[in-house]
Amino acid sequence: MKNKYSVFSLIKNAFSYHENWQRAWKDPTPKKEYDAVIVGGGGHGLATAYYLAKKHNMKNIAVVEKGWIGGGNTGRNTTIIRSNYLWDASAGLYDHALKIWEGLSQELNYNVMFSQRGVMNLAHNLQDVRDLKRRTHANRLNNIDAVYLNTAEIKKFCPIINTSPDIRYPVLGGTLQQRAGTARHDAVAWGYARGADEMGVDIIQNCEVKGIKRIGNSVEGIETTKGFIKTKKVGVVAAGHSSVIANMAGLKLPLESKPLQALVSEPVKPIIDTVVMSNAVHAYVSQSDKGELVIGAGTDDYVSYSQKGSHQIVEGTLNAILELYPIFSRMRMLRQWGGIVDICPDASPILSKTSIKGLYFNCGWGTGGFKATPGSGDLFAHTIANDEPHKLNVAFNLNRFVSGDLVDEHGAAAVAH
Amino acid sequence: MFIINCPYCGERDQQEFKAGGEAHIERPKQPTELSDDEWAGYLFMRKNIKGVQFERWNHAHGCRKWFNMVRDTSNDEIKLIYKMGEKPPSE
Numbered sequence: 001m002k003n004k005y006s007v008f009s010l011i012k013n014a015f016s017y018h019e020n021w022q023r024a025w026k027d028p029t030p031k032k033e034y035d036a037v038i039v040g041g042g043g044h045g046l047a048t049a050y051y052l053a054k055k056h057n058m059k060n061i062a063v064v065e066k067g068w069i070g071g072g073n074t075g076r077n078t079t080i081i082r083s084n085y086l087w088d089a090s091a092g093l094y095d096h097a098l099k100i101w102e103g104l105s106q107e108l109n110y111n112v113m114f115s116q117r118g119v120m121n122l123a124h125n126l127q128d129v130r131d132l133k134r135r136t137h138a139n140r141l142n143n144i145d146a147v148y149l150n151t152a153e154i155k156k157f158c159p160i161i162n163t164s165p166d167i168r169y170p171v172l173g174g175t176l177q178q179r180a181g182t183a184r185h186d187a188v189a190w191g192y193a194r195g196a197d198e199m200g201v202d203i204i205q206n207c208e209v210k211g212i213k214r215i216g217n218s219v220e221g222i223e224t225t226k227g228f229i230k231t232k233k234v235g236v237v238a239a240g241h242s243s244v245i246a247n248m249a250g251l252k253l254p255l256e257s258k259p260l261q262a263l264v265s266e267p268v269k270p271i272i273d274t275v276v277m278s279n280a281v282h283a284y285v286s287q288s289d290k291g292e293l294v295i296g297a298g299t300d301d302y303v304s305y306s307q308k309g310s311h312q313i314v315e316g317t318l319n320a321i322l323e324l325y326p327i328f329s330r331m332r333m334l335r336q337w338g339g340i341v342d343i344c345p346d347a348s349p350i351l352s353k354t355s356i357k358g359l360y361f362n363c364g365w366g367t368g369g370f371k372a373t374p375g376s377g378d379l380f381a382h383t384i385a386n387d388e389p390h391k392l393n394v395a396f397n398l399n400r401f402v403s404g405d406l407v408d409e410h411g412a413a414a415v416a417h
Numbered sequence: 418m419f420i421i422n423c424p425y426c427g428e429r430d431q432q433e434f435k436a437g438g439e440a441h442i443e444r445p446k447q448p449t450e451l452s453d454d455e456w457a458g459y460l461f462m463r464k465n466i467k468g469v470q471f472e473r474w475n476h477a478h479g480c481r482k483w484f485n486m487v488r489d490t491s492n493d494e495i496k497l498i499y500k501m502g503e504k505p506p507s508e
Contacts, residue, residue: 252463257465257467303466305490310418401461
């Protein structure tokens, strides 16, 4: 049984100089057989394991991770959470996640630092204005909070934005989702890992999957660097490396893996208390609790697993940031990094069964998967446990690329993906 | 970010180029006879290899010609560049 985190445990541990905190999760050696194995120990994978154990009573399960948990895209994203997507299917999916976020710290007894500071999306031309107004209406029909702001209202909500009409891409308006915001990305992985571990889930780090064993058309187990693990159900949540795992099983996925970059500045005093995104000029910025500006850049257009991106991508983003926020002109950037994101042709994820019995994929989140972490885990757990999708992820099946029933959020959400 | 040796212009910065995705995906010769599965394969399914991959690139801000590239996607190292229409190397 895990000790509960509270102000009292904090005080108690202060007396022993914080040297005797209980391990948040064990470091087990893999068993010979599990009822299900999740491949990928990022936020989505750990959340899947957590909900499999909690809601579907599958306790004999494992998460295998080739590196350390939360060391991939979970620790590399810009932590933005929102649900203001255009299409009904996406709105259902992302708002399901947002609702779980709202109670997640309490549920996990782990402070994920969820902060509903609002997310603004800016419009810079007439088409942007029309698109954002349309999306605001669509959101409200889906019971998602959204308001359209004019330029003066934007200036009032975030005074450091340059709303002068003579900049290259003037701010003509924008949308605001107040329930949206940010969370502490590592804490989400750690909180789910601790919660899953407590229910008996084996979290096996430094364990890379090398092959998927099949008998006929059914999964029999996985070959890993720590030996063969027998299991009838494999849920792959490998983000940028999804295609690598799919190729092991002889499947092709509609994915391309590309580098996505982000960067943070030196820490400064509070200057921006919301998240501002602009799709047209591709710049988005928020401020972490440490005081760093967190800036997201775009993807490169070529396939790469190198976790590096091109310099001109960062340069383009910073050009836009400086035009919109002249006050940042003398800020120095502290760190820059890349993550590998798996992008679907329709910019919507895949949470689906496959043609192979017992093999499930949760992938294609592209550049915006962090926000969906709790919902993705919940729905994927449902899909694995019941061998049927939940009604909220039925639209995100793999077959949509054959039927043509795509969930085309590319640009439709009018935000940076 | 890397330098690409355009077969027509010589070495140029990568930002002059546009990646065109996986190479040697042939347009179906009999489109009317394709099943939905085959269409999905042609339009959407990609190998997305981690390792040596065959790709198309376009010198968009240069000669605007297309060419093929063999590149290791795990470290962005370019192995070979050859013109459109030329046979891909066997290894």
